Amino acid sequence: MAPSTRIIGVVKADAYGHGAVEVARILAAEGIGWLAVSSVEEGVALRTAGLTTRILVMAGVMAWERGAVKEFRLTPVIHSLSELREFPGIPVHLKLDTGLSRLGTSASASEIAAALDGVHLEGLLSHFASAADFSTPQSEEQIARFHAMVDALAALGVHAPLLHLSSTNGVAYPRAGAGLSLVRPGHAIYGYVSPARGHAAGSVLAVQPALSWYARIVAVKDVPAGALIGYGGSYKAERPMRLAVLAAGYADGVPHRLSNKGKVIAGGKFASIVGTVSMDLTTVDVSASPELAAGDSVTLLGAEGGLNVDAQQIAKTAGTISYNVLCGISARVKRFYVD
Ligand SMILES: *Cc1c(COP(=O)(O)O)cnc(C)c1O
Numbered sequence: 001m002a003p004s005t006r007i008i009g010v011v012k013a014d015a016y017g018h019g020a021v022e023v024a025r026i027l028a029a030e031g032i033g034w035l036a037v038s039s040v041e042e043g044v045a046l047r048t049a050g051l052t053t054r055i056l057v058m059a060g061v062m063a064w065e066r067g068a069v070k071e072f073r074l075t076p077v078i079h080s081l082s083e084l085r086e087f088p089g090i091p092v093h094l095k096l097d098t099g100l101s102r103l104g105t106s107a108s109a110s111e112i113a114a115a116l117d118g119v120h121l122e123g124l125l126s127h128f129a130s131a132a133d134f135s136t137p138q139s140e141e142q143i144a145r146f147h148a149m150v151d152a153l154a155a156l157g158v159h160a161p162l163l164h165l166s167s168t169n170g171v172a173y174p175r176a177g178a179g180l181s182l183v184r185p186g187h188a189i190y191g192y193v194s195p196a197r198g199h200a201a202g203s204v205l206a207v208q209p210a211l212s213w214y215a216r217i218v219a220v221k222d223v224p225a226g227a228l229i230g231y232g233g234s235y236k237a238e239r240p241m242r243l244a245v246l247a248a249g250y251a252d253g254v255p256h257r258l259s260n261k262g263k264v265i266a267g268g269k270f271a272s273i274v275g276t277v278s279m280d281l282t283t284v285d286v287s288a289s290p291e292l293a294a295g296d297s298v299t300l301l302g303a304e305g306g307l308n309v310d311a312q313q314i315a316k317t318a319g320t321i322s323y324n325v326l327c328g329i330s331a332r333v334k335r336f337y338v339d
Contacts (some may be wrong), residue, residue, distance in 0.1 A: 001171065001179055001183060002179055002277060004181075004182070005032075005167045005179050005180065005182065005183055005286065006033055006034065006041065006181065006182050006199075007032055007034070007182070007183055007184075007185065007330055008032075008034040008035065008036045008056060008164065008182050008183065008184045008185075009023070009024070009027040009032045009034065009036070009053065009161075009185070009186075009189055010035075010036050010037075010056065010058075010184055010186030010189070011024050011027070011035050011036070011040040011042075011189075012036065012037045012039075012042060012059075012186065013038065014327075014331075015150075015189075015232050015325055016186060016190050016323065017211070017253075017327050017328070017329040018028065018040065018190055018210060018211055018335070020037070020045065020046060020333050021045070021049040021051075021191070022335070022337050024049070024051050025047050025051070026055075027189070028051055028052075028236075029212065030132060031054060031101045031182055033053055033054060034053060034054045034055075034056060034182065034184075034227030035051065035053050035054070035055050036055070036056040036057075036058050036184055037055060037056070037057055037058065037060055038057070039057065039059060039060075039212045040057055040061055040062070040065040040068050040069060040072075040074060042057075042071060042284050043055045043057050043069075043074040044072050044074075047072040047073070047074075048072075048142050050097040050277035051091050053073050055073075055075060056074075056076075056077060056093065057069070057074050057076050057077060058077045059077075059103065060077075060079065060103065061076045061083075066086055066087065068088065068089065068242075069194065070087075070090060072288075073225075073291045075090075075091055075092075075093060075122070075123075075124065076090070076092050076093070076114050077090065077092075077093045077095050077103075077180075078092045078105075078126065079093050079095050079103045079104055079199070080105055081105055081107050081111060081112065081115040082115075082185070084115050084116065084119045085115070085117075085118065085119065085120075087120075088118055088119075088265065089120060091120045091121075091122035091123075091304070092118060092119065092120060092121060092123075093121075093123030093124065093125055093160075093164075093188070094112070094121060094123070094124060094125075094160070094208045094332065095121060095124075095125050095126060095127070095161070096122055096124060096125070096126045096143075096146060096149055096170070097144075097265060098126040098141075098142040098143075098145040098146050098149075098250050099129060099138060099141055099142045099145065100126075100127050100128070100129040100229065101129075102127070102311055103127075104127070108152075108156075109149060109156055109158075110156065112149075112153060112154060112158070113156040113157070116158060119123070120200075120233065121158065121160045121162065122131070122162055123161070123162035123163065123257070124149070124150060124153070124160040124162075124164075124267070124285075125161050125163070125164045125182075125183070125184075126142060126165050126180075127145045127165070127166065128142055128153050128167065128170050129142070129168065131166065131167070131169035131170040131173060131175075131178075132169040132173055132193075132194045132195065132196045132197060133196070133197040133198060134173070134196060134197060134198030134199050134200040134270035135197050135199075136198070136222070137150070137164065137282060139170075139175055139178070140175065141174060142165075142256050143176075143177040143178055144152075144177075146163075146165060146177075150163060151154075153285065154322065158316065160182070162182055162321045163180040163181050164180055164181065164182035164183060164184055165178050165180055165268050166178045166180070166183045166184065167183070167184045167185055167186060167187070167215065167254050168186060168187040168188040168192075168193055168194070168205075169193070169194055170183045170206045171183050171185050171188060171204075171205060172188065172193040172194075172203040172204060173196055173200050173203060174204060175202070178273070180308075187211075187242035187286045187322070188322060190209070190210050190310060190326060191207045191209035191210045191211070192209065192212065192310075192312065192318070192322050192326075193205050193207060193209065193219075194321075194322075196310075204222045204279075209301075209310050209311065211300070211301065211311075211326065212299065212301060212302025212303070212304075213299070213300040213301040213302060213333065214297045214298065214300065214302070215246040215247050215252075215297065215298055215300055215331060216246070216247045216295060216296070216297050216298075216300055217244045217245065217246060217247075217266075217292060217293065217294050217295065217296045217298060218228060218245045218246065218247045218281065218294060218296070219244075219245045219294050220242065220243070220244050220245075220286065220292060220293055220294060221242070221243050221245070221336060222240060222241070222242050222243075223237050223240065223241050223242075223243060224237070225237055225238060225239050225240055227241070228292060229243065229274050229278045229283055230259075230275025230276045230278065230283055230285065231275070231278060232257065232276060234260055234275055234276055235260055235274045235275040237274075239287075241285055241287050242276075242286050242287045242289075242290065243267060243274065243283050243284065243285060243286065244271070244283070244284050244286040244292055244298065245276070245278070245282075245283050246281060246282045246283070246284060246298060246300075247279050247281065248277045248280075248281070248282055248333075249277055249278045249280040249282055250277050250278070251332070252280075252281055252328060252329065252330050252332060252333050253281055253325070253328035253329035253330045253333065254277050254300065255277070255318035255320065255328065256276070256277050256316050257317075257318035257319055257320070258273050258276065258277055258278040258314070258317060259277045260276070261273065261277065261317050261318075262277075262314065262317050262318065263284075263309065263312070263317075264284055264298045264299060264309065265285060265298060265299040265302075265304040265307050265308075265309060266286050266289055266292055266296075266298040266299075267288075267289030267292050267296075267298075267304075267305075268284065268286050268289075268304055268305025268306070269289055269305065269307070270307060271284040271285055271286050271288075271289070271298065272285045273282060273312075284298070291294050294317065301314060301325075305311060310322075311325040312328050
């Protein structure tokens with residue numbers, strides 16, 4: 001980024017499953033000035049944990065949460081003109097809908113200017129729909145609309161000191177006019193950048209997954225050829241097999257869609273998931289690793305023995321996206337923080 005560009009560290013959804021307070025503390029210790037969350041509740045949790053950075057609340061403030069915005073010195077993103085006047089004296093960021101058709105106002109510059117009486121407008125922002133996609137002009141159109149609005153507001157005497165558009169993909173795949181004063185990466189902080197589509201230069205971010213995910217083997221057992229494995233008998237052993245039953249299931253965030261498709265790393269080798277993933281348990285084929293025993297740990301996500309499974313690979317197999325895999329690691333999975 002340009003040296004003047006500052007970073008808003010996005011730690012919503014418990015920092016994409018990584019632990020919002022812990023991640024926020026690390027980012028704050030590294031000197032980040034801003035954090036972003038989805039909800040007031042997430043912002044309050046960070047303040048309560050002692051974070052003193054600016055905290056942007058991106059996905060809306062309910063009427064009954066306005067008091068907490070003030071009390072906990074949160075910075076709301078406002079999505080409609082009628083809401084602007086609800087935060088007197090509090091710096092707010094106004095989101096413009098430049099083409100995502102999700103949150104953000106579609107009002108004209110003169111309507112916005114007329115609604116700003118008594119409003120402390122600190123920022124203007126928008127959000128990309130397809131920032132990693134170079135097969136469509138959608139991002140260029142969004143950038144053009146954003147700048148046209150900033151210019152039209154400036155012509156009416158409205159100047160917001162902070163402008164921001166880009167999340168991870170906007171940073172990783174730079175386009176003219178997208179850097180601005182702040183950027184809002186989330187995924188990149190956790191070590192991921194979405195693959196680009198179309199004629200893109202490579203990602204300018206070299207990041208590696210921050211999180212590894214392990215599960216213990218609860219039991220190891222040998223089954224004969226012909227054994228049906230798991231609910232619904234969806235897998236039939238075509239030969240005698242050694243199975244390891246893992247203490248992790250879809251209630252922990254192992255996607256059910258990995259049933260009979262996914263793989264883990266066990267004993268330094270890939271081990272296929274056999275049968276359906278159940279709520280608390282997943283069964284894998286460890287025929288190639290006879291040394292494994294109950295109590296050993298396997299790698300659901302991470303690197304082991306020169307092999308690697310990351311959230312993007314899991315997502316591909318499960319028919320979802322890496323964000324969904326990371327956010328899906330449930331609260332009952334214990335987090336450990338290591339340097
Ligand atoms: C989640 C979110 C981000 C961060 O997106 P990443 O793709 O994880 O970098 C940025 N801005 C807004 C408005 C978001 O909702």
